[in-house]
Amino acid sequence: MGRRREGLSKGDRRELAILxxxxxxxxEQPVSRVTIDDLAAGAGISRSAFYFYFDSKAAVVTALLEEIADEMAAATADWLAGSGPSEAPLRGSLETSARLWREHGPLLRQALIEEDPALLPFRSRILDGFVAKAAARIERDRDAGLAxxxxxxxxxxxxxVRMKFAxxxxxxxxxxxxxxxxRRAIYGS
Amino acid sequence: MGRRREGLSKGDRRELAILxxxxxxxxEQPVSRVTIDDLAAGAGISRSAFYFYFDSKAAVVTALLEEIADEMAAATADWLAGSGPSEAPLRGSLETSARLWREHGPLLRQALIEEDPALLPFRSRILDGFVAKAAARIERDRDAGLAxxxxxxxxxxxxxVRMKFAxxxxxxxxxxxxxxxxRRAIYGS
DNA sequence: GCGATCCTCGACATAGTGTTGATTCAACCG
DNA sequence: CGGTTGAATCAACACTATGTCGAGGATCGC
Incomplete structure (x- = not known):
């Protein structure tokens, strides 16, 4: 009876436990101070068993950042799509970004400030994406005579963008x- | 005859060679990618002899940053002492800062961006000092009705300041x- | 009950840091 | 000259963290 009760194999559960x-x-602490031992111990497995699930600590960090990337994009989408100097959308975007940094500070710091080479894909996706969209928005406002x-x-x-992260x-x-x-940097004369 | 010819003992020369x-x-490369072995080899001594001269890699970095700290302060002194929105002093200060980053990028990055805990004294001296003086200048301009x-x-x-470094x-x-x-951030309405 | 696959572990290898104790060497003192 | 002292050097060791390997144990499909 009841073979695969809930669909989650032991291995699946361990992977989730690591995450x-x-x-x-x-x-709680900077990425560099968390060892693979810590991650394995927290998931109740040996250090080398960790390597069955992930190639490295950076792979775990990447997986977590994937989850956050969408929230990051959503946080700024409102402002990026709009136009003009009105304050509310910008403030709203920044409030959400600030919350994300409060919740995931060490992770975002590792990727966006320390520029860990292993996290380059995530960094360029977020950073270049933001910069390109923000630049487009600025040009739009300039063309419209708003800026x-x-x-x-x-x-x-x-x-x-760099100032924002810093x-x-x-x-x-x-x-x-x-x-x-x-607002002053974009709309001030 | 001629005992201490030039005043530089063998040990002194070795210390300078390390520096x-x-x-x-x-x-050429980030601080984290230079090993103590590299420094010792470059100075022509064994790795453990390195520890006779310096406690750690961070101690070497600190010594080099001491040299740079004065240049950093001098670079911005002009603008910090002045007042009003005129462009030349600000531009001059930033040109010098940019040159320093071109020459000592990895060192400054390690101290001011990565926030290596061992370099905290240097970082707070530079960063807090700049922030305090820049804040004073802004208040001065506000009181004078210039900002x-x-x-x-x-x-x-x-x-x-953080934007500048980033x-x-x-x-x-x-x-x-x-x-x-x-200029827009300080003087724009 | 049996084989294939998933999973786990202990042992090993490597890289970097920092420490220790012995030894060399130069200077100076009698 | 001989002896003492202290600076300078090194090889060997200890530690931490990462990543690899091969040998097995557990589990599922049949």
């Missing part, structure tokens, strides 16, 4: 400041 | 963009 442990540990000329939109967007990584609640700087 | 090697290697109100000067300065670390020539953003 759950990683999620827990990576909210004044200034540095190349791409360079401006790049600087603002500031989110260091202050718990920087939204007001970021809103002002970004 | 020279470090200077060379740290212009409009906005986020707390401290928070604004912190965000701009952008310098990633683009070879970001001065134009930084000049515009900073």
């Amino acid at each position: 759950a442990t990683a999620r827990r540990l990576f909210t 004044p000329a200034g540095p190349p939109a791409e360079a401006l967007a790049d600087a603002l 500031v989110l990584a260091s202050s718990p609640d920087p939204v007001d400041t970021l809103v002002t700087i970004m | 020279a090697t470090a200077r060379r290697l740290f212009t 409009p109100a906005g986020p707390p000067a401290e928070a604004l300065a912190d965000a701009l 952008v310098l670390a990633s683009s070879p020539d970001p001065v134009d963009t930084l000049v515009t953003i900073m």
Whole structure:
């Protein structure tokens, strides 16, 4: 009777246990201070058994970042799609981003600030994607006469995105400041 | 005759050789990829002899950063002491900062971006010092009616300094963009 | 009950860091 | 000259973390 009760094999459950442990540990301490031993112990397996499920710590981090990537994109989609200097969409986007950094700070830091080479794919997806879309939005506003000329939109967007990550990584609640700087940088003459 | 000819003992020369090697290697590759073996080999000594001269790689990095700290301070002194939105002093300060990052990128990156705990003293000296002075300058301009109100000067300065470092670390020539953003962020309404 | 596949582990290999104790060497003191 | 001292050097060791291998144990499909 009842062969595969719930569809989750022992192996599946162990893989999920590793990810759950990683999620827990990576909210508390920097990625570099979590060892594979920690992850294996948290999942109740030996260190070398870990390698059956993941190739490296970076693979676990990548898996977790995949989960977060969509939230990151959704957080800014509103503002990126809009136009003009109105404050609310920008503030909303930044509030959500700030929450994500509070929840996943060490992970995002490892990928976006420390620039771990193993996390390059995620980083370029997020960073380049944001920069390209933000630059497009800036050009749209300039063409519409809503924003004044200034540095190349791409360079401006790049600087603002990097500032956003750097500031989110260091202050718990920087939204007001970021809103002002970004609006002035884009719309101030 | 001529006992201590030039005052430099063998040990002194070796210490300088380590520093020279470090200077060379740290212009080419990230700090984390230079091993103590590399430094020792470059200075022509064994790895364990290295530990006679320095406690760790971080100690070497600290010594090199000491040399750079003064240049960093001098680079921005002009602008920090002035007032008002005029472009030249800001641009001059940023040009010098950009040159320093081109020459010592990996070192500055390790201290100011990656936030290596062992380099905390240098980081707080540079970062907090800059932020405090920039905040004071912003308040001065606000009091003088040269700059409009906005986020707390401290928070604004912190965000701009972090943006500066983040952008310098990633683009070879970001001065134009930084000049515009900073002026708009401080003086734009 | 049997074979294939999934899963686990202990043992090993490698790279980097830091420590220890013995030894060399140069200078200076009597 | 001989002896003491302290600086400088090294080989060997210990530790931590990562990743690899092959030998088996558990489990599922039949």
